[in-house]
Structure formats: C-alpha cells, structure tokens
Amino acid sequence: MTAPDDDARPIAVVGASAAGLAAAEALRRFGWAGPLILIGDEPHLPYDRPPLSKQLLHGAWEPDRLLLRTKDQLEPLGLDLRLGTRATGLDAATRTLTLDGGERLDCAGVIIATGVAARTLPGADRIAGIHTLRTLDDALALRGELTGTTGSTGTTGTTGSTDVTGQVGTSGTDRRLVIVGNGVLGCEAAAVARELGHTVTLVGRTAIPMAEAVGTEIGELLAEEHRARGVELRTGEADGFETTGEGATEGEGTGGANPVRVTAVRLTDGTRLPADLVLLAIGSEPAVQWLADPALDTTDGLRCDAYCAAAPGVYAAGDVARWDHPAHDRPLRFEHRMNATEQGMAAARNLLAELAEASELSEPSQSVGAGTDHPAQERRPFAPVPYFWSDQYAIKIQAYGVTGGADRVETTVLHRDERRAVALYGRDGTATGVLAAGLPPRQVRALRAVIATPLPWEEARDRLRAATAGA
C-alpha cells in the first residue's frame, strides 16, 4: 500500500454517518494508505439512522445497538476521527477545508457527506414539547417524553449513554402526540407512538400519507392501516402553536429554565389540535450552508456529475449529493439508507481513481493503490438501482428504482386487508420504479430486475405481472 509519498496531504471525509463511514472504509479498502480524516458534527461514533424512528423510538433498542462500527472495528482504519467537529468552509480549487475551531486542512481530496438537517418551523425551538427527528439526541429526547422518563431536555452529549431505558409500555401515561408531516418519517413515528398507546394525530398537506413518494393508492392503503390502528388523519398545514402561559407562537425568546410548553397546534384553516407533544416531520434541508464556494452549485444539495464529483478532487455522497444518474434524465438526490453506503463507496473509488490518474501523469511509479489487491481503477459513473424500505406496524414497504416524480403509477392491490400490493412507477413512457408491500422476499428481490435498467412502460408492466404471479 503506497500513498504518493511526496504528498502527505490527507483525504478528508466530511460527515460521519452512513455515507461518510462507507467512504472512509472504501478509501482504505481501495488502497488509500495516506492520512484519512473523518469529521462528524455529532459527538457520537457513526450510528445508523433508520432505527431512530423505529426500534429506538419504540424502546426496543438502546443507542449502542445503532452503532455502525465498534471502536475496535474502527481501529484498523487508522482514522483521524474528529467528532463533535463541524466543517465551516471549503475552498474547492485548493481542496482546503476549514473547521469550526479555525483549523485549516490542505487536502488531497475531499468527500462531502454532510447529509440533511430536519426542517423546522419558526419559533418551534423555543417551545418545550416540540421535536424534530433526525439525530440520536432528537430521538432520545422524543422517546423520553413519550415514555415520561425524562424531562424535555434530551441528552447532554455523552456518547450514546442514556438512562432512558426499559420503561417503555409500562410507565406511559398516554400523551397526545400531533405529528406534522405525513411523509415516511411522520408515518413511521405515528406507527410507533400508536404501538406505545399514545393518542396520535397525523397532519399532512395532502390527505393521503406518503402520496408524494409512493402514489395515492399505496398511500391510501397505508392510510387505512393507520386509521385501523387508531391514528387520526388530518389534512392541513401548521400555522402556529399554542403554549402554556402567553399562548403566543413567536413571542420573546424564553431560553430560560422554564420555557413555555406546547399545548396545541393551530392549522391554517383555524383548526386547533390539542397536543402534549409535537413532532415536526416536514422534510429536511441538505446540509450545504457551509459550502459558500461559488464554484459549487448547492441548489437542493451539492450538485455532482455522474461520478459524484462536485469539483476536481471534491466528491459527495449520501443524502446531500445531487448527481446525474446515468439511467435517468434528471439530477437525482436520495435520502435513502442504501444510497448512503453505495454512494460513499462510489465516491471513494472515483476519488482514488482521479488521484491515481493525476499522480501517474506526474510520476508514473507512485500511483495510488499500486501493489494492492485493488489497483486503481477508472472512474465509473454511479448508476445504482435505488432501494428504500419503510416499516409501519407489520407492513414492510420496499421499493426499487425511482418512485417519486412519476407521471404514471399503476397499483395492484393483491389483498386489501393484509395490505399486500405492488405498484409500478413511470415517467415519460419509461418505467422507473417498483414497490412491494407484504410480498414474500423472493418476489421482492425479483422486482429489482424489472426496473434495474429503464424499460418501456408496457414491457415493465408485463414483467411485473410475471414476477408477482400467484402473489
């Protein structure tokens, strides 16, 4: 394993969640032996986010179960791990990163995997009882209030430690939880809160949950299940909150030891929804504000080419990256767990290929990866078959390809009461995505082939029918 030895500059990976970790591991696997810095703004070791709105919120899992790697597993990577550290700037031309402590890092390459941040509403951060759900600390704070085992303050930053344990389902006085936003996150949280016995109202701008992601018919199937489980579904948009004391939404910042507490959510149509707790699940914003370099396009994520490159030597991966998927005719950005890993690996491979090419031009014998199991490869366009899943109650939804932005959806409900269905999604005459709810694993896997490469709509529909025959 050789790094170009005239070049002790590090590769820095900004973002220490699934995509950043996958990138760091892949850099080593593909032969980068030079310094490797992994920077994460949270204090925790890399952990997995999908369980936050599922097993962790439920109380079935404790935070240590979410760790993607143990300390021992990270050790061999030889990382310079900077947790609780935020990157504040990048000069793309020189690949110079600035960190929040003022340190400047002159890098051989940079992989940006800063993810997204939960969207919120004005003033919400000053009202106790209003939550977002993106980080481990967010999830623990919400869980603490749902189970009544802590106050409203959340954890205080020690790695994954918490004494919010074990009381689930036994301690809870029922709380009235209003969830604003009926996308995937809102739906999953609603399912967990109902399972814990709370009173749940799910409010969405569209009447049908997850309609944007999965279409109206699958959404309606989910709506039926939520209703059957006792969730109240509401159409509307949050306009403000009522609180203890003044009842004002955007009054003076309290910030004191005794902040005002939410008592209700007001909708734009005047409806008042009483609430002990509120979860804002109204989407997220790519974490690109720190990238002020005009050489970078940060409109809805960091814009990349088909190789996940945003600039020479600067790559992006995961929720933050908007890139040209070769099989689709528009730049795409996915907030999917699987994409984080796959794109982290792809960005790492392509960055190393670029560095190897550059060093071969200057000094052929010093190429990155020489003498390893993984000789430097050519850069390859990143062309995954996207995958996502969602668990709500006993329903597992799995989808391959692109289901959002479809201009055509064909849904086949196989068994309404058992919530079994398949759906095909298309755009401009081409099938782009396929979804299954409640199908056996073998059939679900077979669906991947239906849209692995874009097919004309009719052909994909025939293949889908063949793949789900007898389901």
Place this chain on the structure above:
Amino acid sequence: MKITLDADKCCAAGQCVLIAPEVFDQRDEDGIVVLLDDAPPAEQHEAVREAAAICPAAVIEIHA
C-alpha cells in the same frame, strides 16, 4: 473467512442475497437473513465483503 450475523438487526432488504446468493438467503415469512455458509470458499470472499459493506443494517460481520 468466518461470517457471523446479528440477525436481530436485519431489515430484510435482501441485498446480501442479490450479491452473494451462495452464502445468504432470506426466511420466507419475514425476509430475515439466513446464513447458508458461515465459512465460504475463497471465490465467494469478494462478494461477501461487498454484501457486508452494503448491508443497510450492518448485520454481517466478517472475521479474518
């Protein structure tokens, strides 16, 4: 190579079966991963490493 699984964490994505069908399978009833071969032959190692890296629930652990 020796493989162990933390199957309780499995989210039934099935990616391991797509990548290394000789080594992994899924239970019919819930899609949870099943290990077919905990010490696969060398020609499977690359696929197993990829499956472990891609698994969205970090279920697969490889011991040298």
